[in-house]
Amino acid sequence: MKKLYLVGTGPGHSDLVTPRALAAIEASSDLVAYGLYLDLLGAVCDGKTRHQLPLGEEIERARLALDLAASGKVTALVSSGDIGIYAMATLVFELLDLQQQGLEDHPEWLQVELEVVPGISAMQAAAGRCGAILGHDFCTISLSNLLTPWETIVKRLHACGAGDFAVSFYNPRSQKRDWQIDSARDILLEYRPPETPVILGRQLTRDDESIRVITLAELDAADVDMFTLVAVGNSESRQFTTPQQRWVYTPRGYSKKL
């Protein structure tokens, strides 16, 4: 059997890696990943052949994973978070689709059995760390305009505002992209109050985790980097403080019954 696992390993902490993800890695002889993700996993990767391609070489990683699996090596393509959410899984399926259309020359890829193992995504780790900002309808928007035209992102920001969705921003900033998060803030401020709660979750569940709860008006690119998940509440989201910490939640509409 030729097998390729597409594995999401969660936000970082080992106790948020599912048993299914661990089993998939254990069953594999070859691991394809950005190196940091494998370091976080620790001993389960010992003895495996590691194929560590740098950030930016996503297409090469997807091709390599399909090639290795097609050659008979049980392979796991690994990413942090959920590999199906802004991650590598979709690229593998896009390559297979191209092959099916005759636009690639790798018929052997179609003999590979695929299994996707979902994982806890950063938005879930951020929400849980501070309460329940995802308690009602929400959306996710990647602010990276490397692959998506900025006009498309702007259209989605306005739709998020008009629909009053809570929103989690992925890829809010990088070294070369420093203004997108401020633009996103300004668009959302056309639709919801300046005191709307915002979570800045950096390096979630990892040793150097930091969490801040601020307001939409306070959101500033200077406080955000490529390791930050930015979550913005909808117009009904609230924040409050207990002796333990500051919390954010989005109500579901029970208030009439409470």
Next chain:
Amino acid sequence: MKKLYLVGTGPGHSDLVTPRALAAIEASSDLVAYGLYLDLLGAVCDGKTRHQLPLGEEIERARLALDLAASGKVTALVSSGDIGIYAMATLVFELLDLQQQGLEDHPEWLQVELEVVPGISAMQAAAGRCGAILGHDFCTISLSNLLTPWETIVKRLHACGAGDFAVSFYNPRSQKRDWQIDSARDILLEYRPPETPVILGRQLTRDDESIRVITLAELDAADVDMFTLVAVGNSESRQFTTPQQRWVYTPRGYSKKL
């Protein structure tokens, strides 16, 4: 220490329960949940005091969990999926917020330390089972108008269409609510093609799981029940078939590079 865990146990299969969720349940003497969720967990619940309240008694479950924890019993409030996504966590935080405002009379609740343990949500299980429909920007909408006015849901459906988000519908149908999913389909058909891929995922990861990939035009309330997750692609989502099965994915925009 007074402690309340808010625990999501994933879609159903034990190998998608995180070690952190298991540890929280193990550390608790009292479990509050809809009974089925505990049955799915199996032996880890043995010897715990179970407080099994029926569906519909969500507020009572949240109050009971806070009361038990405040009385000194280490308690886990358990739900399937992610307890932060359309589940019980937000209700616990809403009660705490009301207490902080002096609208409840339970100051003892504020002495409880809370820990939210996220879980794999149904949308992630559905997406992974069939490929990568959540590969780019997406939203979630609950079609239950028991707590949310239908006008709000309609507004979000139009925003979803205008923003061209892939969408996962939670609570698409119940015994008393049988027309909402057809209305949602009709609204989305104003924005995206009839051949847009749709996943119907029923009882995901459980023994009686069933999965179908259809088109938006084929979506019909007759094929949906309260155990079904309905996921609709965006205008760029594609479906294709390999010897293994039918797949759905939403591309991220690598096509120019491929």
